[in-house]
Amino acid sequence: MADSVAAAFAATPRAGFLPRLARRRAAYDGPIQIGRGQTNSQPRTVEAMLRLLAVRPGDRVLDVGAGSGWSTALLAHLTGPTGEVVGVELEPTLVEFGSANLARVARPWARIQQSVPDVLGWPDGAPYDRVLVSAEPRHLPQELVEQVAVGGRMVIPVDGVMLLVERTDLGTEVSEHGGYRFVPLR
DSSP: OOOHHHHHHHHSOGGGGSOGGGGGGTTOSSOEEEETTEEEOOHHHHHHHHHHHTOOTTOEEEEESOTTSHHHHHHHHHHOTTSEEEEEESOHHHHHHHHHHHHHTTOTTEEEEEOOTTOOSOGGGOOEEEEEEOSBOSSOOHHHHTTEEEEEEEEEEETTEEEEEEEETTEEEEEEEEEOOOOBOO
């Protein structure tokens, strides 16, 4: 079986999701500033998160902290056209930037929405099969856990540790997967 995460990266070059002056640094395996105090995450970190998330074709996915749109586009490649990806971003200028970047890769089953202040995620569209969170809270937010469907998964950095949250018929299982740092979840 082909490696779907590697294929998503090959089909979605990072350079197209960076500010023009930062594009020459696209191969850099570290976070790159995209404005408004936000970053385009380190490729190795994004890859690790996507592997933990285990997105399947046809999944409904929520991308919290969509930023430049790169993770939203990667997720859309993984779901394919039978899926749906909703990216949410708090910073209006980044919603515009990320949406324009996403439009260039022609994955109309994905979009970026302006998030609502003081509301985490996109509860109106819940539940989701997969939730990717690219910003770091101090504690696991129950309002995001509740947006994950039974049988679904969420990958989220919490207080410096990457967590995989799995919803089952019996409740919620949480496992730890290494130390990471992200911009704060707001």
